[in-house]
Amino acid sequence: MKEKEISIKSSLETIQIPTEKLDRILYDAFVDKPAPKRSRKKWLYTSAAAAMLAIGILTTSMIASPALANLAVQIPVIGNVFSFFVEDNEDNEPYESYEYFSEAVGLTQIDSGIEIIIDQAVYDGTNVTLSFLLKTDEPLGEGLHFASYPQVEGTPPGNAGMEFETVENVGYAGIIRVTPDLNEELGELNITWEPGSIMMQTKEIEGDWKFNFAVTQILKEPMPLDIKVKEEGVTVHLKEVTFTDISVNIAYQQLVDPAYLTEWSAVEAELIAQDNLGKVYNVPYNGGSTDGSAKTAEDFNWTATMSGLDPQATSLTLYPFATVSNFDEETQTSESKRLEFDAVQIDLTDHSHTIIKDPTIPELPKDEDEELIDSSN
Amino acid sequence: MQHDEQRVTAAIKGNKQALQYLLGLEKEKLYRIAYTYMRNEEDAVEVFQQTVLSAIESIHTLREPAYFSTWLTRICINQSITTLRKKNKLVVMDDIAEHLLAKNQPEDLDYKMDVVDALGKLPEKYKTVLLLRFYQDFSIKQIMEILDCPEGTVKTNIHRGLALLKKGLKGVYLDEGKRDFN
Structure with missing residues (x-):
């Protein structure tokens, strides 16, 4: 056998690279699955990776x-x-x-x-x-x-x-x-x-x-809730509401039945709030993360912050809703639907709460609603 | 591969575009390392995906931007070994040695592919040091850090790995074998 010099490096270079597959993996890892309704104000990486920035x-x-x-x-x-x-x-x-x-x-x-x-x-x-x-x-x-x-x-x-x-x-x-x-x-x-x-x-x-x-930290008034509301395969766990002089912060979690993810691939739970005076508040989330207890890639802990609570208000109702969606990579088309959950009314005077069954979710003021619609385009 | 430290620092601090860019630069090497362990495209792609997700999850733990490439390689190797173990594809050293020694090399064999094949069949510890030294061009010191083992172990494993590879590639001289790795 004729002696030949073979380099490990040049040998490994002969391994064919499935470039398209690798690029797809990189793309999917960094780009959020498109949800039909998502505010343009924020975007969030919802990869399986935990605690991401x-x-x-x-x-x-x-x-x-x-x-x-x-x-x-x-x-x-x-x-x-x-x-x-x-x-x-x-x-x-x-x-x-x-x-x-x-x-x-x-x-x-x-x-x-x-x-x-x-x-x-x-x-x-x-x-x-x-x-x-x-x-x-x-x-x-x-x-x-x-x-x-x-x-x-x-x-x-x-x-x-x-x-x-x-x-x-x-x-x-x-x-x-x-x-x-x-x-x-x-x-x-x-x-x-x-x-x-x-x-x-x-x-x-x-x-x-x-x-x-x-x-x-400025002064705050935390109010534990620990309320779970469920619709189809999605549970929204409202954990705590915290009142401060500049904000109302809500900690909540979305938990998705693994079987539900055979039907829908993405879940995004959000909140809208309304006070007893009729004022409707956008409650945008600050971002979410998964932790070690997550059973599915769609189980997320969220915090959301609403601002400008009317000082005259005596109660505030939180309306959870979720957008569940599928995205077809081949046709680049998506389908989605909205789930609406029981609402939680918080008495701002004594911090008690009441669950409201099958509520009618209020609509955001027109200008904010238009903004949201525009964002999905 | 030396990366722009500023970009790595940005990635460490949470800049996703920076991390995506850096992973894009490393993707071919990562895949080829994974392939050397897994020896089929499907599993190598799976390891690549796990490596990417793991890198995203833990980039904030990287303390020294200069170690980005070594850190990423370590993730890829660990993912490869984990996946191999899950799939029960680890082959014991004796089996490999016997296989390599018994193997007759036809003269018209594509030698480069044969090196890949032989390397892939090497025991894990030899394969790893050879990939790090001769494919990634890491120094002995860098390999010591990646594998968290003493200098003597790294040098011994390189020496034995090359010897085993040579036996498997009867009649072939490895240019890397001449390289000074002291």
Whole structure:
């Protein structure tokens, strides 16, 4: 036999790569299964992986509002970034409350010609919301996001969302909300943020900005619920409602019968709320994660936050509903239906609760509803 | 493979696009490693998928961005071994040695495919160090870290693995065998 030199490396290179299959796996692992009804404000990775970080760009606007224009003359005055979002507040976020209850952070870092200022932060027991300024001499263009978002020390990555506005002659004013995956009650959180780079659609600016600060939890009133409501193969477990001065946070879980997933492939449980005065509230989820007890890939723990609860309200009713859907990869078409569950009415005066059987789920105010419909297109 | 540390850092901190990009760069190597263990496409694809999901789940645990490639390789190898064990496909060392020694190589054999085949049949510990050293080009030190074993063990397993491979590939010199791995 003639001696030949054979390289392990070149030999392994002869293994044919099923590129299409591998690309599909990568795609499926990172891209959410399409659900016909999903708010454009957030997106969430629902892979089997647990405790993942989902970055949701809440809203982005490239139009400076009159209020924001004032920022140009007020910078470098610190302490009022939240207020610049009040007038241009499509989401009815309680920015005034954020500003009132938040702590001053006032940290500044400059690198690569960009100055990042963390203005204020507030922690309501579920979410950390911070305001920031990003000062730059040159416009950065569209699609701004950071390589990395603030993290809570000692906890796995949670979910994060960002809202920002461009400000002429300044750069950007922004709000970041982080929902850490907390395993225990913490009265104070240590936050670290090293953005790493600022990414735009067409370029990326790297920088060595580093922030480290603590934020203390504001007062909250937790109310354990432990109520399970079921419809078909989906159970919604309402665990706890927490009232704070800036938000109402609801912790809930969706549990899906494994047999149900032979019929439907994706489940997404959501909430709508209405007070006794008739006001309907959007209750967007902050993100969800699976844990070791999950029996199916669709078992999720969620937190959702509603804002702007009318102080005159004496009761609040939570209406769970779920969208179950299938997606046909070959035809790229989907089918879905909505499940509606029994509702839970909470007495805000004594924190008792009542289950309402077969309720009529209220509709969101027209503008929010249109937004949701638009998001599915 | 050396990756842009900034991008790896972004992935560690939760940037999904960054992680997806990095996994895309590694996909061929990961698949080929998986294939060497599983020796069929279906199982190798399954291992690749498990590796991707495991990487997504645990990327936040990676402390040193420079170790991304070694960390990912370790996941792939562990997934391969786990899957092999689940499928009861592990072949004991003696059987392999006998098989390799008894095997007659026809002259017109595609030698590269034969190396792949022989490598795939090697006992796990030899296959792993040879893949890491000669396919992934990891240093002895990196392999020590990946496998969490002493330098002497790594060197011995490389030496024995090459010797076993040579026996299985009678008449073939392995260029890697000449490489200084001290």
